[in-house]
Amino acid sequence: MYWEKELETLDRNALEKLQLERLTKSLRQAVNAPCYGQIPEINNVIKSGLKSIEQIRELPFTSKEDLRNGFPWGFLSADKREVVRLHSSSGTTGNPTVVYHNRHDLESWANLMARSIFSAGVRDTDVFQNICGYGLFTGGLGFQYGVEKLGCLSIPAGAGNSLRQIKLMRDFGTSVAHAIPSYLGRLFDVFKDEGLDPRKDTRLHTLVIGAEPHTEEHRQRIEELFGVKAYNSFGLSEMNGPGVAFECTEQDGLHIWEDAYVVEIIDPITLQPVAMGEIGELVMTTLDRQAMPLLRYRTRDLTRFIPGACKCGRTHRRLDRIAGRSDDMFIIKGCNVFPMQIEGILLKLPEVGDDYRIILDTMDDQDEMIIEVEVKKEWFNGDLAFLNNLERHITRLVRDEVLVRPLIKLVEPGSIPKSEGKAVRVFDHRQNKI
Ligand code: COA
Ligand code: AMP
Ligand code: ZN
Secondary structure, eight states, X not given: OOOOHHHHTOOHHHHHHHHHHHHHHHHHHHTTSHHHHTOHXXXXXXXXXXXXXXXXXXXXXXXXXXXXXXXXXXXXXXXXXXXXXXXXXXXXXXXXXXXXXXXXXXXXXXXXXXXXXXXXXXXXXXXXXXXXXXXXXXXXXXXXXXXXXXXXXXXXXXXXXXXHHHHHHHHHTOOEEEEOHHHHHHHHHHHHHTTOOHHHHSOOOEEEEESSOOOHHHHHHHHHHHTSEEEEEEEEGGGTEEEEEEEOTTOSSEEEOXXXXXXXXXXXXXXXXXXXXXXXXXXXXXXXXXXXXXXXXXXXXXXXXXXXXXXXXXXXXXXXXXXXXXXXXXXXXXXXXXHHHHHHHHHTOTTEEEEEEEEEEEETTEEEEXXXXXXXXXXXXXXHHHHHHHHHHHHHHHHHHHSSOOEEEEEOTTXXXXXXXXXOOEEXXXXXXO
């Protein structure tokens, strides 16, 4: 059992009262961080005392840019000796965004994770295979500790090596697995190539899918192919990682844990709250983090609250699936990429010309990132050895930066069609292959 019934079913008044208490505490903790300590609005709110949760709007927003500017310690609110782990988000230009945790933070995160997967019907009798990057990616250790807290037998399989994933599933009777939805197409094809059918040849009954946008149709297709129920998991490193919002067994929106976060949805242009049920940008404030509380963090994810109550009895509001981003970040193979990261690499190379474009496509069952790069006239002399070396060099630089191996295609200067107005750099032709 991992059902924090009292917290998960608090009525609105009691939930807001709890939020107010926790926010007051969080603000006091936050101003220990150099970057927050110097902001007058935060100190003013602390001085005058919080009377309602709406007063959160008197606080300034925090952006990814702010976090990068405060790198490495500017948002640390606790003594360094207390910090026991850091995670860092993929997909930043320049300094990475780093989040620090003390023991309390890790315990709180593990609770949220355990609560989340329980809400999706996972139990301690399940065998849970986590097909996700470990290390700095939060989906690895984030799920790991939650699954252990719930009491499942965990298989920390990590990302990659589909044949081994299948063998692990069959050897140990995996009943639940967590993976990004776009990888499951590849995994299904490897099952097929091996003459296996996941519906008959595994004990899978549940897949947890998340970390990247996907449609309802994609979810249904995954459910059909694998013979499972698939539940959406949403999170971001700045708010811990997974365990922020999760679908319960009703599969009707993702409960966002409001005892741990104050959630706002704003118009990304006017920065004002949108009406209930309308799409806007998700803004979040941590309520139970000590080493690094974050205030009004602009996630850039676009979504909406689903009005009304959920049949499961949980009272924490539900988010609709993510509808897009208010910036140009995209996700490939579970790794976040900003086009500026690629541009930053290319512009430093003397051989590279003025133009490039990024094409995202599905090839041989896998999503791939193809980067077409114009080579300067004086270098484009038909010397294949030189071009091969340059291709390898760019591949290496991009892989080191974004953690995904790109396919580099060097092209003659002037051969990339010019777009009208603002240059369009990313062309997404990926299909939900499965
Ligand atoms: N999850 C699991 N496996 C993945 C994957 C993903 N997101 N993306 C690709 N793979 C698999 C591929 O299928 C391939 O295995 P296979 O040939 O046995 O089927 C293997 O990983 C390598 O794929 P390749 O396309 O050569 O990858 P790459 O070198 O471009 O990228 C990865 C390397 C896959 C290791 C890197 O993209 C990664 O770590 N992704 C996981 C990110 C993640 O877990 N994100 C969630 C964070 S919460
Ligand atoms: P990271 O900080 O690397 O964990 O990446 C977090 C980002 O991944 C989020 O801000 C979203 O853009 C995206 N993401 C995570 N989970 C989901 C999901 N379930 N659906 C859509 N996008 C998601
Ligand atoms: Zn519910």
